Amino acid sequence: MSLLLNTVLLVFLLVTAFAVMRVKVLLAMVMLFGLYSLLVSSLFVVLDAPDVAFTEAAVGTGISTVLMLVTLAAVRHGHSAPIKPGKRALPLLLSLAMGSLVIFGIQDLPAFGDSQSPAYQQVAKHYIEKGVDETGVPNLVTAVLASYRGFDTLGEVTVVLTAGIGVLLLLGRREKVHLKARRNDE
């Protein structure tokens, strides 16, 4: 059952990714992107990672779709990019090379669910055994995020806050941003 769901959802993902590339209208592209991340988060649920699915659904389907729609509404005076034909070999080669590098890197990973893998051997053991005593937080994930990696979380919050202020400043302008479109034949 899970194998069937995985396979079909992955096929849907692939088809959606190609459709995103083929669609010429930007609004349709944004809708397809929302669909894509909905698919990814369903896949995360099937793969037994509900917290990741939560984040993906909230950020991918919710916030980023709305942000892209707002951006499209702000730059509606033209956004065609010049595309020269015959320059597609290099990007294709580059992405193939990067993909094969990633697959090459996967070879070194420990086996799925391996209890001897480094991730379960070092700090995780300490967190599980002494986390409640040291921090007093009953939830282990919260203890790690808010106490052991408190400065890291503070930095992340600062980054998100700065990005949010920037987005609000850009979108809150009374004047819409007018981008001059350049045509190919000029």
Add this chain to the structure above:
Amino acid sequence: MLYLVAGIAFLITMALALARAFVGPTVFDRILAVNMFGTKAVLLVALIAFFSGRADLLDIALLYSLLNFIGVVAALRLVERGRFYASTDHPETPEEEQQR
């Protein structure tokens, strides 16, 4: 067995919604297709929750349905306000916008 039949039925309806999102001649078709796909994703998550016996997955189904509603309302409001072309066979170029 019952779960398998229900899962296959969900996958087929998901495929149909995807097809409408890809070919949909107008933007509204696509928005409706995405909404329907979101509903099917909610059903799929609920199915997985009952299949695997994990009731906490139902929270995710609730979140999906909330997000689905908010996303569709936001998209429709922006389509209304941003004066996008509802038909997809017009390329969005400045010249065509001036002609309208």
